[in-house]
Each structure stands twice: as C-alpha cells, then as structure tokens.
Amino acid sequence: MQAPVEQDTASFAASELRLPALRSALGAARRYVEEAAAAFGFDADSCFKLVFAVNEAVTNAIRHGAPDEQGSISLSVVADVDRLTFVVRDCGTFGVPVLDTDTRSEHGRGLALMASVMDEIQLHIKPGSTIVRLSKTRA
C-alpha cells in the first residue's frame, strides 16, 4: 500500500487532529480551526471563514466519505509563510457532486460555499482516498 505523498515545502509547522467520523466531532473540528487560524494571526472575519469552510469539508467527510480502520478521519493544518492550509482526509471515494444552482435546493452547495470564502481549494481524489485542501493567505 502506498502512502499519500505530501508536496509541501519543508518550511512549515504541521499538526494533525484525528476525529471520529461522527457528527458530534464537528464542534471539536471547529475549535481546532479557530485556534490554529487565530494563532496564525488571521483577523476575526478570516478566522470565521476558515471555520465555516473547514466545517463544510469535515461535514462532507463524515457524511459522504469513509473513515479509516480506526473509524477516524484526519484534519491537519500546514502553515507556509503567509498561507495557512487545512487538510481534510478520509478513506472514501469521492463522488462528483451534482451541481445544483437552484437556490431553493436543500443540498449540494458545500463545495461552492467553501470556494467562495477560501483563496484556494484543491481536491485530491483516487479510489479510497479523498483529500480536500483549503488555503487562505494572511493579509
């Protein structure tokens, strides 16, 4: 089995939070993002946007993804100069979402919402692995 290869530069500090793939873990995920974003020096507005976007990604992992053998999904943070990237990993196989632009629809707006408040979103998908990277640069 191949381990996913990280492409990040060596100039970062990284930390990881393993979360049970349960709805009740979302609060802990938001606290983790809030603390990391504030510690990195983001203002309150950017902190909130990061919390909102990463919460959406973790929700997707719990809702549509699959946990690892321990029942966990992974949330980690990578700081690189002025840029902070949160990485959400699960062991599910990403299904292309049905894009629904009807504002009355109850579903299907997570990815578009994440993109609207982040500087960049990357999806790394292969069978049995879904990685969402959400980046924002400090002003």
Place this chain on the structure above:
Amino acid sequence: MSSFYIGDDTTRDGVVVLVVGGEIDYEVSPQLRERMFAHIKANRGRLVLDLSWATFIDSTAIGVLTGAATKLHEADGEPLAVVCTHERVLQIFEITGLESMISLYSSCEEALSALAVAG
C-alpha cells in the same frame, strides 16, 4: 462541546415563535428540520424563527431553512420570518443566498409587529 439548543414552541400574538441558539451544524440540523417541518405540516399558522442566540450556522442548516422557506412560501405566499443579529450568521445568509428568501428582523418584537401589520 457544541452549544446548540432548541426551545419549545411558544405562541405570541397568535404567532408561533421557535428559539434556536448556539451552533447549528450537521449534528443538530435534523432536529431543526423536524421541528420546522412539523410546524409547517400541522399548518399552525405564522412562524418566527428566533436565531438571536445563534453563533454559527452551516450549509446543512441553511438547507433546512431554504426548504422550510420554500414550503411556507408555497403554502401561504409569505416569506419565512427570521430574527438574527449575529454578524457572522448574517454573513452566511448572504453568501448562501438565503437572505433573499426570508424576511429578516433584528428582534422578535420587530418580527411580531411586522406580522401583525401584515395580518
């Protein structure tokens, strides 16, 4: 760790007020859905959703509000009345487009008098 709560329905001036506070996310949005749709299904008249104490809302909860607003509009042609002053929650209403589907008020009293005037 999440601080969500949902109050009992209270009736004020013939309008049902539902107070929902704290962080409204995927863990709790099914409860919000159940309560709002139970109200709509029972056709108990006008509804004010009081989010004065809400501090966070995610896309699943926005989905619930969108669905409820659509159903209410189909039923009586009226927009869903929502009380909210939290800057971040209002920001999510704006980003998601929910803002255009609801009537926003800054206090429950304001919402109730608006509904009383509208009859």
